[in-house]
Amino acid sequence: MDLFGSLLLVILLIVLTYYFWHALIESATQSSRTVALLEEIRDLLKQQAESAQEKDKKEITESEGGETCPGCGATVLATHMECPDCGLTLRTDE
Numbered sequence: 001m002d003l004f005g006s007l008l009l010v011i012l013l014i015v016l017t018y019y020f021w022h023a024l025i026e027s028a029t030q031s032s033r034t035v036a037l038l039e040e041i042r043d044l045l046k047q048q049a050e051s052a053q054e055k056d057k058k059e060i061t062e063s064e065g066g067e068t069c070p071g072c073g074a075t076v077l078a079t080h081m082e083c084p085d086c087g088l089t090l091r092t093d094e
């Protein structure tokens with residue numbers, strides 16, 4: 001192998017190494033972006049679930065203006081004819 005050939009080989013190796021590192025760094029950056037995005041989505045879902053739970057709690061406290069089922073102790077609305085939990089008849093139409 002002459003000098004020109006080995007020089008060409010060295011340049012080729014440098015270029016290949018450059019592309020290798022470039023691709024490696026780029027993929028690392030992309031995956032960290034994906035992780036950040038996933039964390040963001042997870043946080044959003046968490047917030048949504050928490051706000052939904054708070055809403056449910058609020059609905060229960062609002063319905064405390066109703067009654068407590070004598071059969072099972074569940075909170076029932078004044079509009080309920082029977083307990084949605086145990087099916088006990090709370091009132092009859094008159």
Ligand SMILES: [Zn+2]
Pocket residue numbers: 069070071072073074083084085086087088
């Ligand atoms: Zn009940």
